[in-house]
Amino acid sequence: MALERRILDAIRDRHSVVIGMTRSGKTTFVANALERLGAMSTHTLFVDPKHDDAFVKLGKVCYTPMQVYEQLLLKQKNIVYRPPGTAERIAGLDRVIELLFGLHKSPGFKRVRRVIAIDEIQLFVKKGGSKAVEMIWTIGAGMGITGVAMTQRMQLLNETCWSQSDNKFIFRIEDRTDYLKSRNLDHFISQQEFFNDEMNKYWFYFTTGGGKWKTHKPVSINKPKSRRRLSLSRW
Ligand SMILES: Nc1ncnc2c1ncn2[C@@H]1O[C@H](COP(=O)(O)OP(=O)(O)O)[C@@H](O)[C@H]1O
Numbered sequence: 396m397a398l399e400r401r402i403l404d405a406i407r408d409r410h411s412v413v414i415g416m417t418r419s420g421k422t423t424f425v426a427n428a429l430e431r432l433g434a435m436s437t438h439t440l441f442v443d444p445k446h447d448d449a450f451v452k453l454g455k456v457c458y459t460p461m462q463v464y465e466q467l468l469l470k471q472k473n474i475v476y477r478p479p480g481t482a483e484r485i486a487g488l489d490r491v492i493e494l495l496f497g498l499h500k501s502p503g504f505k506r507v508r509r510v511i512a513i514d515e516i517q518l519f520v521k522k523g524g525s526k527a528v529e530m531i532w533t534i535g536a537g538m539g540i541t542g543v544a545m546t547q548r549m550q551l552l553n554e555t556c557w558s559q560s561d562n563k564f565i566f567r568i569e570d571r572t573d574y575l576k577s578r579n580l581d582h583f584i585s586q587q588e589f590f591n592d593e594m595n596k597y598w599f600y601f602t603t604g605g606g607k608w609k610t611h612k613p614v615s616i617n618k619p620k621s622r623r624r625l626s627l628s629r630w
Pocket residue numbers: 415416417418419420421422423424597613614615616
């Protein structure tokens with residue numbers, strides 16, 4: 396099932412959190428959304444601490460804040476930032492976001508809408524805080540910049556991300572029942588049996604705000620098309 400335009404628009408316009416245990420389908424879902432948004436007029440930045448080659452398709456791969464900055468100046472629409480695998484990664488992301496916000500204040504960038512997706516966001520948050528995350532989730536939306544925070548457990552997500560994100564996408568999770576209740580997710584508890592069933596992997600539970608939650612079928616992933624398929628016109 397392809398992601399509806401309505402969900403893509405919601406991700407473009409308001410902050411999102413995407414939660415699910417390892418291999419529950421979070422990154423695939425977000426990559427799919429970013430690809431679709433990138434094909435429209437939205438600019439995207441995918442922050443990939445795992446340096447996963449499967450997501451090279453999401454843009455020009457950069458390893459330093461200066462490389463990202465260069466690409467931003469070139470108006471490269473889709474960028475992948477691979478921070479270093481050390482403690483430096485936090486400072487690296489802070490710098491990238493600082494440079495990006497600086498540019499977005501200049502006239503040439505005023506109309507650019509950008510979605511910044513941060514995979515394994517817990518790796519960038521120290522003692523509950525992150526300069527980059529705070530910037531995106533507090534002043535980003537007013538500048539046309541929205542965040543997508545991805546992490547494995549709800550507990551790993553900082554409070555700002557959770558409370559400032561109208562869009563919440565929950566894949567299979569292991570968070571404890573009392574924790575779910577503390578996040579006003581009592582209604583998810585009765586759904587967990589469904590999500591824990593191997594038959595239903597990659598399904599997710601979501602809201603785009605307004606208190607309405609729904610279950611959603613797995614997004615269809617774009618397998619590389621064979622030559623034959625490509626040469627046949629299906630329309
Ligand atoms: N909607 C889907 N349909 C088919 N396969 C999927 C889907 N979502 C994820 N997968 C597969 O499951 C595996 C884990 O997905 P991934 O997105 O990396 O999970 P996570 O980011 O939660 O660890 C990958 O091999 C991916 O190709």
